[in-house]
Amino acid sequence: MTTESRALTFPALxxxxxxxxLRAELALEVDPDDLVRDLTAGTQxxxxxxETRAPEAFALARIPGAINLPYRDLTPESVSQLDRDLxxxxxxxxxHCNAATKGALKLAxxxxxxxxxxxxxxxWQAAGYAVDRDTPDLSAASTSPPRCAC
Structure with a gap:
């Protein structure tokens, strides 16, 4: 009895x-470790x-230095002051959330x-990296990452 490999149902490229x-994939993504190293070294x-989710999520927890541009609000007018060289x-x-994809698509x-x-x-938080918040961290519930809120 011959069993074919499920892992090779589609042959490798x-x-x-x-x-x-893979180069194209890396051109579209960055991982938390590389980002935090830049932020820590000041090489951003x-x-x-x-942050492409709603302002409520941004207020609960955000990556230090991030700006909030909710994907639902991205229009030619709302981005007119952004630097196109960045x-x-x-x-x-x-x-499990695609607000980043939606925001990146609209910006692109x-x-x-x-x-x-x-x-x-x-x-980011699972890796133990710090977040900024608009309100102090007063409860154990606030240590969990915010829900999607998009």
């Missing part, structure tokens, strides 16, 4: 095609971190360079 795909040049690194709640359609933060703020 040749190395050049795989490298091109050429990009802005963008890359906008969008994030949302987690892999409006002519901006974009990336997404892998895993969102949940991955």
């Amino acid at each position: 040749n190395s050049a095609t795989a490298a091109a795909h 040049l050429g990009y802005v971190v963008v 890359v906008y690194v969008c994030y949302c709640e987690s892999i 359609e409006l002519g901006f360079k974009v990336k997404r933060l892998s895993g969102g703020i949940r991955a």
Whole structure:
């Protein structure tokens, strides 16, 4: 009895095609570790971190230095003052939320360079990285990452 591998149902790409795909994937995403290293070293040049969820989520917990551009509010008028030479690194709640994808798509359609933060703020907090808040952390409930709120 021969059993075919489920992992190879779709054959692997040749190395050049795989490298091109993976390079493109990395051109669209950054991980929390690379981002925090930039923020810690003060080498956050050429990009802005963008929370793309609602202002309520931004108030509860955000990556230090992030700006809030809710994806639902992105219009040519609302982004007219943004620097088109910068890359906008969008994030949302987690892999279970697509506000970062929606925000990055809208920004790209409006002519901006974009990336997404892998895993969102949940991955950021799971790695133990600090967040800024508008209100003090007064309860155990507030230590959990905010829900999607998009």
